[in-house]
Amino acid sequence: MDARPEPLGVTPFPAAPIKRPTQEEAEAAVRTLIAWAGDDPTREGLLETPARVARAYGELFAGYDQDPVAILSKTFREVGGYDDIVLVRDIPFHSHCEHHMVPFVGKAHIAYLPHDGVVGLSKLARLVEVFARRLQTQENLTAQIIDAVNENLNPRGAAVMLEAEHMCMTMRGVHAHGASTITHRFTGVFAEDRVERDRFFAMIGKR
Template identity: 60%
Template structure:
């Protein structure tokens, strides 16, 4: 799946750290401030370091994250759900934060994932420039492609700072997206079970 995502992105030469820091100085000047004043002297270095962490998903290999599975499950073949996975991402249109929760479920065929792997997959895709629709589909596609389960269900609830901080400025509004594959997509009863499990506290 990650190979497909990368294929959609044309190859670009990565600028040096020095070039990235200079770009931050340009933006500071454009915003109307002086990058040479005391409070901003180290800001370019801090921003570049923060970007390394916030966009570390570009360096992560989701196929490697999902590489280890387990077959000893004592015959268990029902829904595995990890809900309320917090994440932070950035809108690819304005590069401002998206904050939310992901709920990820799958129906095992003969193997299962370590539960932490599901949270890590959410982080891999969240730590890239994203739309909520894309991250929802990418999480489902990665698990579907790697584990080959009978079905995958993903729901994301998130607040977009591009709506809260600019434009219409509607703070607190939440966007919800869902993706279903396999039995979740073809069987409405499985979708209802997924939604019902999300409501259980």
């Protein structure tokens, strides 16, 4: 199954149901990895590790059980005629690289120009978390966030920018400590109007 969604669509869940292993099967897999790494999964310090890892995965990848449509379903129209940029910046997130299953950590900036109302500000942070708590690439995460905003809020335009440090670059491979990756995507007015893009960058402190 291709993990990447269509460029202009949001796929909240896999197209076909995934048969999840049992708790016992997951713990057995962890024991196999411990042994493959060179340690003894039966020694005292590691006896409960498989159960702990399985529980941790349930939290780290909880986004597979959450629906972004439900998060953005409630909007508010009584905003005193406000129709300018709504921006939530510096939203912290952590995700896991789908290539090496190690973390990447950073912050997200989300802006939109209202058309059919506004959404509660905390919902944008929750939206980031839904998609971040899945196996991801930063590029895909950026696209999923802005597609969800567009499809559920119908704004006049949206802008999303992610900045992150990838442990697959710092802990292994080139060991490029301190390197950050920046991805962004613009739609609607933000894609068409350079002035609006410049306003977005200025508001997040990048100009």
